[in-house]
Amino acid sequence: DTxxxxxxxxxxxKRGQNVTFRCDPISEHNRLYWxxxxxxxxxEFLTYxxxxxxxxxxxxxxxRFSAERPKGSFSTLEIQRTEQGDSAxxxxxxxxxxxxxxxxxxxxxxxxxxV
Amino acid sequence: xxxxxxxxxxxxxxxxxxxxxNCSYTVSGLRGxxxxxxxxxxxxxxxxxxxSAGEEKEKERLKATLTKKESFLHIxxxxxxxxxxxxxxxxxxxxxxxxxxxxxxxxxxx
Numbered sequence: 001d002t003x004x005x006x007x008x009x010x011x012x013x014k015r016g017q018n019v020t021f022r023c024d025p026i027s028e029h030n031r032l033y034w035x036x037x038x039x040x041x042x043x044e045f046l047t048y049x050x051x052x053x054x055x056x057x058x059x060x061x062x063x064r065f066s067a068e069r070p071k072g073s074f075s076t077l078e079i080q081r082t083e084q085g086d087s088a089x090x091x092x093x094x095x096x097x098x099x100x101x102x103x104x105x106x107x108x109x110x111x112x113x114x115v
Numbered sequence: 116x117x118x119x120x121x122x123x124x125x126x127x128x129x130x131x132x133x134x135x136x137n138c139s140y141t142v143s144g145l146r147g148x149x150x151x152x153x154x155x156x157x158x159x160x161x162x163x164x165x166x167s168a169g170e171e172k173e174k175e176r177l178k179a180t181l182t183k184k185e186s187f188l189h190i191x192x193x194x195x196x197x198x199x200x201x202x203x204x205x206x207x208x209x210x211x212x213x214x215x216x217x218x219x220x221x222x223x224x225x
Contacts, residue, residue, distance in 0.1 A: 004158070033211075042119075042202050042215030043159065056211050091158050100147045100166075100206070104213070106158030 004107035006092050012113045013082055020078045021110045025094030032075050033104060034067055035091040036060065043091055049075060050097070082114045117142045121203050121216035128193055128223050136188040136219045138203030146206040148186050149213060150179050153200045162188075162201075193223045 005024040013019050025032050030051050035043035046065070048056040051072035061067075064082075069075040079086055089111050093104035120139045128134055140148065147166050151159035163172045165181040172179050176197065178189040188201055200220045204213040 031211075040217065042204070042217050043213075045212035045214070048211040050211075058212065093158070100149075100164050103149055103151070103161030103164055104159075105161070106151075108156070108158050 004092055004094055004105050006090075006107035006110050008110055009108065010111045010113075012115060015084060015114055016081055018078065018080045019082060019112065020076055021090055021092075021112075023075045023077070023092030023107060024073075025075070025092070026105055029094035029096055029105070030072065031095045031097060032069055033093045033095075034075070034077050035093065035106075037089045037091055037109070038087075046077075079112075082112075084114050087112055087114045117205055117207055117214040119203055119205055119214055119216035121201075121219050123219060124217065125220045126222070128190075128221070130194055130223055130225050131192050133189070133191045133193070135190070136201055136203075136221070138186040138188070138216055139184060140186070140203070140205045141184075142205045142207050142214070144208035146208045148181055149204040149206065150186070150188055151202040151204065153202055153218065159202055190221070193221075195223050195225055197221065198223045 007022045032049040034046040037043045047067045049069040064080045067077045089109040091109045093106040095104045118141045122137045147164045150162040153159045163179040168183045180187045200218040202218045204215040
């Protein structure tokens, strides 16, 4: 296992289209997080899963956004009816419960451009 | 509301010129303060977690310190490969999210 994998790395879509991103965390990590990062800003929290349960969602996660983690393994983040303001890097991270000493392991992200 | 402010926004150093990056924070119940390094086009890479005032951690040329209001990342005799954006984040006891600052963009020239 070489780390957190995200697919695709880049996505260009037209405004109004739906997009879905996939994250494969480190296999033994039971915690999974989605963050969004725009140019010149730090990552902003979107949502958190512990195993398959979605335990926390940010106010940033409007009703156009939905995330799932079936069976506590990989996760998907879907954005419906994309808007230009959705253009950003979407980062996935994973960690072990109670292992803050090791922080999160982030993937390389999916860069979304809405045109 | 939790807040994290990093300064300076950008820093240019010559190789070997030591300096410090600042992270000021406010949080209700600190779970931990985290430092990450981010290279262009990549996700953040974990460096340190600090839990309580007075704590210090070191890794190669980097040393992180923590007070009740601030954290410093000291870079001793930096090399060009230390060039990156350094991000500070706080976690609160009340939740699972990390609240990140905007980062400090560090450039080390030969």
